[in-house]
Amino acid sequence: MRHGEVETAERSGTQGLGLTVFHQGRRGVASTASFDPAAIERLVDEAMMIAQHVQPDPDAGLPPAHSLAYTGISPLLYADSPRDPDTLLTAAMLADRIASEVAGVDPRLRVGESVAVATEGLWALATSDGFCRSIRRSNDGRWSVMLAQDEGGSTSAFCQSQERSVDALAPPEQLVRTAADRARAALGARAIASRRCPVLFAPRTAMSLVSDLAGALTGMAQFRGMTFLRAPLGQRVAASHLNLTEDPFEPLGLASGPFDSEGIAGSARPILRGGVVEGLFLSSVSGRKLGMTSTGNADGFYNLRLTSSAPGGDWPAMLRMLGTGLVVTEFQGGKTDPASGNWTQAIKGLWVEGGEIVHAVTDVTLAGQMPAMLNGIRAVGDDVERQGALRTGSILIDEMQVGGKA
Amino acid sequence: MNGGVLALDRARTALLGPAGLDEAAISRALGELAGGGADLADLYFETTAMRSWRLEGGRVTQGGFSMRQGVGARAAHGGQVSFAHSADMREGALLDTVRAVRTLARHGDAGRHGQGIALTRNPRVHHLYPAIETVAVEDAAAWIALLRRIDELARMQDGRIVQVDANVRATDTTILVAEADGLLAGDVRPMTILSLVVIAEQDGRRARGQAGLGRRAGLGGFDAASTEQMVAAANMALNNLDAIPAPVGEMPVVLGPGYPGVLFHEAVGHGLEGDHHRKRLSAFDGKVGERIAAPGVTVIDDGGLSGRLGSLGIDDEGTPPDRTVLVEDGVLTGLMQDRLNAGLMNARSTGNGRRQSYAHLPMPRMTNTFLANGTADPADIIASIDRGIYATEFDGGQVDIVTGRFNFTTIEAWLVEKGRLVAPVRGATLIGVGHEALRHISMIGNDLAFDTGMATCGKQGQSLHVSVGQPTLRIDRMMVGGQAG
Numbered sequence: 001m002r003h004g005e006v007e008t009a010e011r012s013g014t015q016g017l018g019l020t021v022f023h024q025g026r027r028g029v030a031s032t033a034s035f036d037p038a039a040i041e042r043l044v045d046e047a048m049m050i051a052q053h054v055q056p057d058p059d060a061g062l063p064p065a066h067s068l069a070y071t072g073i074s075p076l077l078y079a080d081s082p083r084d085p086d087t088l089l090t091a092a093m094l095a096d097r098i099a100s101e102v103a104g105v106d107p108r109l110r111v112g113e114s115v116a117v118a119t120e121g122l123w124a125l126a127t128s129d130g131f132c133r134s135i136r137r138s139n140d141g142r143w144s145v146m147l148a149q150d151e152g153g154s155t156s157a158f159c160q161s162q163e164r165s166v167d168a169l170a171p172p173e174q175l176v177r178t179a180a181d182r183a184r185a186a187l188g189a190r191a192i193a194s195r196r197c198p199v200l201f202a203p204r205t206a207m208s209l210v211s212d213l214a215g216a217l218t219g220m221a222q223f224r225g226m227t228f229l230r231a232p233l234g235q236r237v238a239a240s241h242l243n244l245t246e247d248p249f250e251p252l253g254l255a256s257g258p259f260d261s262e263g264i265a266g267s268a269r270p271i272l273r274g275g276v277v278e279g280l281f282l283s284s285v286s287g288r289k290l291g292m293t294s295t296g297n298a299d300g301f302y303n304l305r306l307t308s309s310a311p312g313g314d315w316p317a318m319l320r321m322l323g324t325g326l327v328v329t330e331f332q333g334g335k336t337d338p339a340s341g342n343w344t345q346a347i348k349g350l351w352v353e354g355g356e357i358v359h360a361v362t363d364v365t366l367a368g369q370m371p372a373m374l375n376g377i378r379a380v381g382d383d384v385e386r387q388g389a390l391r392t393g394s395i396l397i398d399e400m401q402v403g404g405k406a
Numbered sequence: 407m408n409g410g411v412l413a414l415d416r417a418r419t420a421l422l423g424p425a426g427l428d429e430a431a432i433s434r435a436l437g438e439l440a441g442g443g444a445d446l447a448d449l450y451f452e453t454t455a456m457r458s459w460r461l462e463g464g465r466v467t468q469g470g471f472s473m474r475q476g477v478g479a480r481a482a483h484g485g486q487v488s489f490a491h492s493a494d495m496r497e498g499a500l501l502d503t504v505r506a507v508r509t510l511a512r513h514g515d516a517g518r519h520g521q522g523i524a525l526t527r528n529p530r531v532h533h534l535y536p537a538i539e540t541v542a543v544e545d546a547a548a549w550i551a552l553l554r555r556i557d558e559l560a561r562m563q564d565g566r567i568v569q570v571d572a573n574v575r576a577t578d579t580t581i582l583v584a585e586a587d588g589l590l591a592g593d594v595r596p597m598t599i600l601s602l603v604v605i606a607e608q609d610g611r612r613a614r615g616q617a618g619l620g621r622r623a624g625l626g627g628f629d630a631a632s633t634e635q636m637v638a639a640a641n642m643a644l645n646n647l648d649a650i651p652a653p654v655g656e657m658p659v660v661l662g663p664g665y666p667g668v669l670f671h672e673a674v675g676h677g678l679e680g681d682h683h684r685k686r687l688s689a690f691d692g693k694v695g696e697r698i699a700a701p702g703v704t705v706i707d708d709g710g711l712s713g714r715l716g717s718l719g720i721d722d723e724g725t726p727p728d729r730t731v732l733v734e735d736g737v738l739t740g741l742m743q744d745r746l747n748a749g750l751m752n753a754r755s756t757g758n759g760r761r762q763s764y765a766h767l768p769m770p771r772m773t774n775t776f777l778a779n780g781t782a783d784p785a786d787i788i789a790s791i792d793r794g795i796y797a798t799e800f801d802g803g804q805v806d807i808v809t810g811r812f813n814f815t816t817i818e819a820w821l822v823e824k825g826r827l828v829a830p831v832r833g834a835t836l837i838g839v840g841h842e843a844l845r846h847i848s849m850i851g852n853d854l855a856f857d858t859g860m861a862t863c864g865k866q867g868q869s870l871h872v873s874v875g876q877p878t879l880r881i882d883r884m885m886v887g888g889q890a891g
Contacts (some may be wrong), residue, residue, distance in 0.1 A: 002685075009510035011490040012765060013503075016474075030471040033493045036424065039473060046543075050469035053459075053546050057467065085510060147687075147808065154689075156808045194654045224462075225569060225605055225612065333804035334835045335815040339605055339614040340646075344835040344887055346804075346813035363811070365835050365887020367654070403654040403887040 001089075001096040002113045009085070021047045025056035062262075063284035063294055065129040069265035074258040075249040078136040079165030083118035087166075091116040095144050095172035102180050103146070108187065109180055112145025112156060114172070131263040139254075140166050144175045148183035155189075157182035157330075162388070164252040182329070185350065189362035191406040192351055198325035198378075199366065199400045200318055200352070203385035205328045206395035210306050212336045212343070212370060213238070217277065218300070219286025221338060228341025228370045232277040238374035241310035244272035246279070248302035255303045255389030259296065266296035271304070275375075306392040308380035318381040318394050320355035326402055327352055328366065341370035365403035373397055409719040410531035413592035417582040421451045421475065425495035432584050433522040435479075435497075439504045440586040441520020442511055444481040446745055447586035449504075450722060451477045451495065452764040457541040458575040461553035471541075478764040479503045481511055482746055485684070491765045525584060528591035530726060532719035534712060535622035537594035540576040548625055549574050552600075556636045560604050563640040566647065569605040572636075574598065576624065583724040585745075591724035597622055597715065597871070599859065602636045606643035615643030616817065620715050620859025620871065635858065642799065642818050645830040652834035652888025653821065658791050659836065659884040660822065662798035663784070663855035667876030670705050671775045671863065672805040672812040673840035678732050678740065679758075679770040679865075680747035682807050689810030689840060690738060698738045699844035702780055705733040707742055709757050709773030715859045716774035716873040723759035723768055730756045732775075733844075744770045762868040772863060776875035780850025784878035787849045789825035795886050796820045796827060797836065802862075810840040834888040843881055851878030 001007065017040070018031040028051030032039045095114035103109040117140070124134035143160035159178035161170035201209060213229075221227040229237050248266035250256050259265045262284055271279045282290070283298035313321065327350040334345030344367045351358045381393030422428060432449060440447035453475035460468035477500060478491040490506035492499050553572040560570045579595040601618040617639035621627045661669060682688035690698070709718050709727025718727055723745045730740045743751070744759030747770055760771035788796055796819060803814030815835045820827040856875035863872045 006486050006512075008767065009486075009488045010767070011503075011506045011510060013490075013492045013494075014476075014765065015493050028469060032472065033474040033476065034424070038424070042473070043471075046471040049543055049546065050471060053466060053550060054469050055465045055467070057465070154808045156687075156806075224571070226614075332806060332811065332837070333802075333813040333815070335801050335817075335833055337614060337833055339612045340832070342832045342889075344815055344833055344889075346811075346835045346837040346887065363837055363839075363885050365654070365837060365885060367652075367834065367887050367889040369889070401654060401889045403885060405656045405885050 001092040003111060004096060007113065017043065019043050019047045021051050022061050023048070023051040025058060025060055026051040026054045027060045028054065059285055059288035062127060062129060063264055067294065068129060068131045068263040069259040070131060072258060072265050073249050075253065075256040076251040077164060077256060078138045079252060081138065081140060081166035083120065088116040088118060091142060091172065095142065095176055098172055098176045099144060099146060102176055108148050108150055108184060110147040110149060112147050114144045115142065117141040125261065125263055127263055133259065135257065138164050140164070140169055142169055142172065142175060144172070144179045146176065146179040146183045148187050150187045152188055155183055155186040157186065162254060164254065168252065186348060186360045189360035191363050192361050192402070192404040193406045194403045196399050196401055198322055199397045200322040200325065200327045201395045202327060202329045203383055203392055203394050204387060205331055206392045207387050207390040208331065209373065209395055210304060210390050210392050213374060214281065214301050214304060216338065217271065217280050219280055219282040219290060222280060223286050223289040226338045228338065233280065235277055236275045237277055237371065238272060238275040239377045240275040241308045242272055242275050242377060243270065243307045245270050245305050246302050248296070250303050253303045255301070257302060260298040262294065262298045264294045264296040264298070266302050301389055304390050306380060310379050312379050312381050312393060315381065315383045315394065318379065318383065318396060319352055319357070321379055321396055322352050323355060324353045326361070336370060343368045343370050343373060363405050366400055367403065368400045373400065407531050407533060408535060408537040408594055410529055411527060412531065412537055413594050414527055414590065416537060416594050417451070417580050417592035420453050420580045421582055427495065427497060427500070429525055429590070431497050431500070433525055435500050435504050436584050436586060437520035437522040438501065439479055439481050439507060439520070440523065442481065442508050444483055444586065446482040446749060447480065448723065449477060449479050449584045450764050451582040452579065454577060454579045455541045456575065456577045458573065459549050459553060461550065461557050461572045463569065464557055466550055476764040477503060479507045480767065481507050483511060485750055487746065487767065489767050523586060524588055525590040526588045528589055528724060534710065534717045534719050535596060538596050538624055539578050540596045540598055540624035541578050545625055552628060552633065556600070556602055556633050559634060559637050560602060560640045563637060564606070564644055566606045566608050566644060567604050567640050568607045571603045573601045581722065583722065585724055589724045591720050593719045595622065596624055598624060598627060600628065600636060601860070602639040604639045604643045606647050608647050611647055613643050613646035613649065615639040615641065615646060617642070618858060618860035622715065645818060649830040649832045650821065651890035652795070652819065652831035653886060653890050654888045656883050656885050658794035659881045659886065660787055660791060660794065660796045661876065661879055661881070662796065663851065663853045663876060663878050665857040665861065665874060666797060666800060667776050667857070667874040668800055668803045668814060668861065669843070670777050670876060671772060671872065671874045672803045672814065673838070673843055674705050674732055675707065675772045675775045676805050676807055677810060677840055678742055680741050680743040680751060680753070681770050683741055684747050684751055687807055689808065694738050694741070696738055697736050698841050699733055699736040700847050701736045702850055703733055703736050703844060703847055704731065704778040705775070706731050706778060707772055707775045711774045714774045714856060714873040715871040716772065718773065721757045721759045722761045723755065725755045725757040725759060727757040727773060742770045742772065744768050760870055762870060766868050769865060769868070771865060771870055772872050774856070774873035776854065776856065777850070777877065777879065779852050779854040779877050782849045782851045784851040784853050787851055787878050787880050788822060790849065790880060791822040791825060794822050795831065796822050805840070811837065812840060813837040831888065834886055837885045837887065843884065846882045847879055848882050849880040853877045
């Protein structure tokens, strides 16, 4: 919705069937979106044909039957919520109306789009070891975009809420006002000079650091050497006050699940304790490659939470702890090189002096090496936010290279 | 040859036959779809088969095959778009999908039934790419042999190459578009992508290199010379082994020919897509006809270039591709349009209506976007730099449409001092604002080249293959975000 009008109304329907065959240590994979008998026959032929050409790998093959989660905890992933077109239309209209009201009292603001989305899905896994379980999931999303403009230019910002139940969603008022605040905060941006200084990552940017860390600890990254943390188990790879925990079973968690696509359950466990790596994210194949067993992470990580035993605090407290330095509110684009740990980003943010926000910044780059950044984390805030699998507060890093044109 | 009746016949065999559909059924469904008084309505049928092979550490470790098909139904009333799609294309499912669109639209009399729409078969043929199948089962051994050659070539480069990961992915897509104005058009789109990632190691340091080749061709499209091109990945990794931290700050930058043309895709192209202008979101809003760059800067989007992955015989709305001059000699001249936005802006479609799949809505999207040749000798451009960066490969890029701020990250670049390449530098993010960067272009080379067929473009969650290109060029001032303070 935008300006009282529906821009796009959409109904999606997808289906798919995937087949993995193992034949004498050779693996073949095929999938189809058509469930016609002819398509399913072709699926089988193709998977068998591929298995003939792939070279045998002693580490491939189904996981041992005893490791499968035939029974066990099944976290709640589906909530019965209204998801009909009228509910979504009403939600988007309400957000759009609030956006018009908010923009109506501040001439710098313009209304962007307001979106409501609902998804329901069913997924089932059956294996030749007699495993057969299914998972029903629901997902509700709302977001609002606001634009702000002054003599210096325009900027846009958004705020979203993603949950498995409508009840848990952030109210539209909050989404619109947060988007408006973010857009306004970016006005009056000024260039800063290049320097080395402390950097505070707001929660939604801090998440990407957690994601890069977790990515470096996945089995295939370890096996292929595409990681800046080699042979990390038992090693201290981050500041000693940091803990990272994984929980597959959080009710209605966005990355919860009773088992992975091999049928193996994950476990609630520490990944990082006191900065020391205690766990990797392994599938049965990557586990065997590394001489270990699957951790039930064939599809990646479950819900992760970064915490710190060092003093944190709310957002104002984190700004005070930053003192004079850079706040990162948004990434505009960049890259983490998994092999070398070279980290580089273009960012949007705020310049802070004496714990007070002075102005927004523009045309700023930020660069570092992931291992040094992880060790340089000084504090994690209490201002915890969640996005998908990741939960963290803001992250304060002692020093990074900031690039600016001033 | 492709398109025309040939492609329609292929579409009938691949798409309609298995679903038990015929043109009469499409005509009925389209009539129902447009029956609520829609200004624009279309059905888009698509089937895709994909095959992949992976050679890792000299062993065939993975193979894959997937088939996907479905239909997307769209109806627009003014700027309000209703859209539904289904993987099931049988007539009952098709009608259900069409009715879902009518319900979502909440326009006109939902109970009113539309008349069937008489369809005219598009007779237009094209020669941009052949109507061939690339995923034939019997080619498996040949694909694997091709990957082995690439693997061997990469390892032969240097003993420090410790890992080689070679992949091939072949895709066959057949589409059929039926528009409410009666157009029925088809296209067969083969595509093969080779990609290579290598790791070099020395004294505990590791560096990554990558290369790829994408073509609208099958196995026959890759000769010995093309596999040798893949060795670029090994050279990149070896260079990056010795990379020093990149400098930080504003400095002159020389961008090499080919993929660095993504600068114009990001800094110019996205801001000239019709939808961003209709919604008045673009930083270039209201600037058509104004000078936005130095004389000599001409930027073109051309969907009809032979051999480029952004080329299309027809776009995903059945419109043949245009050559749209976006910037001519420094002056902003054109926008890229799809049918919806063209209709609302009193313009005509430029053949830029593209969609990721049947399950996505079409939008104005780029095809092959490039900076036209200048006259400078590339060596002179590098020699002109006192202290700066020479970047030859990037890993993608982004732009904020509203502010025009763009960025991209180098994966192969050198520090230049006194006109000479001093040392390779680690990946650094280069940033700028579209209209400012354009004004700071001071030299344009005569060596126009395009990317190797690996360029993709993301917009509102939809990813598409495009092509980008440029000759070597110098930008006098650009912000380089390295680690060396």
